Amino acid sequence: MAINRLPINYWLLTCAWVVASCSSHSTLPFYGIETIEGADTTFRELPDFSFLDQDGQPFTHETLKxxxxxxxxxxxxxxxxxxxxxxxxxxxYDKVGPEPNFLLVSHTIDPRHDTVEALRDYAERLGVSKDRWRFVWGHKDAVYHMGHSFYMxxxxxxxxxxxxxxxxSGSFILVDAHGRIRGLYDGTQAREVPRLVADIHKLLR
Amino acid sequence: MRPNIWVYCCISLALAGCLSDNYTIKKRQYASQGRLVYQKQCVNCHQDDGNGYARLYPPLHHALQSKPLDLVCLILEGRRGSVVIDGESYTLPMPAFGHLKDDELAKLLTYLYNTWGQEGPLVGVDEVEKQTRACRSK
Structure with missing residues (x-):
């Protein structure tokens, strides 16, 4: 039978590809502040917070769970x-498309001027859906504290x-479904977009 | 012996040609240096093609219908309040670029008016300087 005549290199390459595909999710590193207890390392997870989205609806740590x-x-x-x-x-946003378990979250660092209405106007002018991209208002101290202490x-x-x-910072910060930082990207560089999109797909698999 | 009228004509034409060449060379030089100013100061909002971005940042074609010097005050002082272009209202403020020097403004304006299919004038530093003074004395 023809399948028996395939060279051993073919099978080795196929196995390597399968292993690489299966393990690609785990290839993303963990970032953030770590705690080591005995043999266990845990990474700081998203702290509790309570902000508002562009429609004035509550946007909290529960929203991102x-x-x-x-x-x-x-x-x-x-x-x-x-x-x-x-x-x-x-x-x-365009490349990932609608995914029920994926969100973009932009926090304003100027809550005095960027009211909920201003954020809604910005989102509408950009032409994006609230289901997929939240523009988030929070008290300045709380936003800055979260930015420094969790998102680095x-x-x-x-x-x-x-x-x-x-x-x-001009960073895009990729966070997994368990609230752990898994990627940092320079948001000012177009070349980072495909890398970020690929990593998002790895986490969504 | 009286020089031939044709000799005068040839010399005049040659001089005019030289002047015109210098003008063109200087205009190209300003435009290429102005591109660097544009890339540093303007491109994030107005984009490489000058078409702006989404309904957030306006295209430039409307502004470029004015004379170059009419834009000096706008660039130096920025703008608050909305502007309507092609029926679309843009509300984000334009920041002031008061830190730009006269020669940077001249080069930027020369770039803006000689790009995206336009063949505009060379904008001189001396004329920008006068306009800058007028803007600042308002």
Whole structure:
């Protein structure tokens, strides 16, 4: 029979591909602050929080339970990196498509100006669905604390000309369904979009 | 002996050609340096093609119907409030670029008016300087 005549290299390659496919999920690293107890390492999970989405509906840690999501930090009037980050995240939105267990989450770091209405207007102008992309309002201290302590994202007010009033990280942060950070991406670089999309699919499998 | 009228004509044409060449070369030089200013200051919102992004950041074609110097104050001071372009209202504020120097503005304007299929003028630093002063004294 023909199948017996296939060279051994073919079978080895096939096995390697199967193993690689099965283990691709586990190839994503874990990021964040770790705790080591004996032989066990645990990574800090998303803390409890209570914010609002662009429709003024509660957006909490419960909203994200069991979901793979990408978080970033931005502000509506940002003249520097936010427009290009939004454009790249919109590409992720388009490429991943509707997935019930996936969300994009953009936290404003300027809650004084970026009211719930301003966030809704921004989302509508961008043409995205609330089911797939939440724009999130929270008290500044709570947002900054979560950004620093869990997402490892830096952000601060800044009075220098051209910054728009804030300096902040341009990272996209990929979080798995257990609330653990599994990927960090430079949101200002177009080349990061395909890598992020591929990693999202790995976590959704 | 009186020089031939044709000699005068040839010299004049050659001089005009040189001047025109210098103008074109300078315009190209300004436009290419202005592209760097655009890439650093403007491209995030208005994009490489000048068409803006989504319904958030407006396209530039409307603004480019004005004369180049009419844009100096807008660039230096930014804009608050909405602007309507092709029936679409854009509400995000445009930040002020008051830190740009006159030569950067001249090069940026030369780039804007000589890109995306347009053949516009060379915008000189001296004329921008006058306009900058007028904007700042308002």
């Amino acid at each position: 069991g979901k793979v999501y990408v978080a970033d930090f931005f502000f509506v009037s940002c003249p520097t990196i936010c427009p290009v980050m939004t454009k790249h995240l919109k590409e992720v 994202a830096s952000m601060q007010e800044d009075g220098s000309e051209g910054s728009g009033g804030y300096l902040h």
